[in-house]
Amino acid sequence: MDVLNDILDTLDLKGALYFRTDFSAPWGVTVPELQQAARFHLVVQGNCHVTFPSGAEIDLGPGDLVLIPKGRSHILSDRSSANAPPLETVLERAGFTGQGVLVWGEGSAHAATQMVCGHLSFRGGADHPLLRALPEYMLASAATRARTPLLDEMLRLVARTVFSGEIGSDAAVTRLSEIVFIELLRAGIAEDPQLGAMLEALRDKQIGRALELIHANPARPWTVELLAAEIGMSRSRFADRFSSLMGVGPMAYLADWRLQKALALLDDSRRSVQQVATQTGYQSPAAFTRAFAGKFGLPPTEYRRALA
Template identity: 75%
Template structure:
């Protein structure tokens, strides 16, 4: 099985396109925090400066994309040093209602910065080494895209659909943006050592095989000895190699993954707690409830009630992330 696909599906990766811009200089905006989310900005025309609370900053040109994995607040502007009002203030000032282009300023059309902006969300409680390993931001330059044809093709499709403005364009961009996130991870563009190690684990012949086994049968009573035997390694070498790449031991990884699968399975109102416990490798509903509450701070029945209420709550306008 494809482990990365299973991870992102279980963590409930969902894309959202919330606007494209037409910014005339001078311009700047402070984008707020967005929990359980990753933001992206794709430059279609012009350039921009992006600054982060850590003090890091980047310059983006046509074709460049920045992914901000943990949805951290940041300032995006035509150049460094601008006063940057909050996003909500900018949206209110121009009367933006979430439809069409977010236009700011009335300068030379040839000098405007056009961006495609969106975000990805994950299920409440979503967690995995690959998410924890993501850096403050990832930059994909136009030059790097040329070396990743799948990613480049998808980004070109995103731009074409955004500017088509036809029926279903927003839905198409939303789905395509999910593919962008997956392809960014697969390509590993601009990754640091921690994320690169996790990505290497998926490709590693033996650790990758162990991950496939655990993801294919999470309820099976796996042991370190059993997994090591399946992949043809000694117990000690397997445990050390797995921990080196994933930054967590194989049994701790399995325990965490079982609970992530439980969050996903609880989305089905027809699945009883007993059934979810059995499908995630717990000997009894009581043992499952204890582990679930210890990890997430509430029992599975309460989590399901809250998640169901959230699912039926009206979503905010796409233009107001």
């Protein structure tokens, strides 16, 4: 099975387009934190300076895209601007209704910077070693795009679609943004050691196979010994290799993954809590409830009521 596909489906990856911008210098905006989300900004025309809470700074030019995987606050600006009001203030002052183009800045009517801005969200409570391995930001520069033709093609298509103004263009971009995220993950192998190790695990002949077994049947009573035997490794070598690549031991990974699958299954009101417990490998609803509450802070019945 495709483990990465199962991870992103279970965590409920969804794209959302905010708007496209026409910013004329001097301009600046402080983008607030957004939990369980990854924000992205694609520069179509002009330049954008990005400042992160850690103090890191990058400059984006035409064709560059930055993804902030963990939804952290950041500042977008023209370098000449020392004023970066909160996004909410900018939207109010600009009279932006959520439709069309966000126009902002004190310069001429001619826009200096045009961007496509949006975010990708995950289910509340979504957690996985892959998400935890994501860096503060991911940059798709001209060099990155040259190495990854499919990512380059997707970003070109995003830009063309947004500015086409055709019916359904926003919906198309939200779907395309999900593909861009996946291609950025693949490109991240060469850019970030921790993310590279995580993706290496998915491709590793033996560890990748162990992950396939867990994801194909999380309810099976797996043990380290059983998984090691299935993939032809000794118990100790398997446990060490899995932990080294995934950043967590195989049994801890299994326990966490069962709870992520439970979150997804609880979205379906036709399944009882007992059925969800059985499908995710728990011996009883009581054991499932204890594990669920320990991870998410409330029992599954209350979680389901909150969804409703």
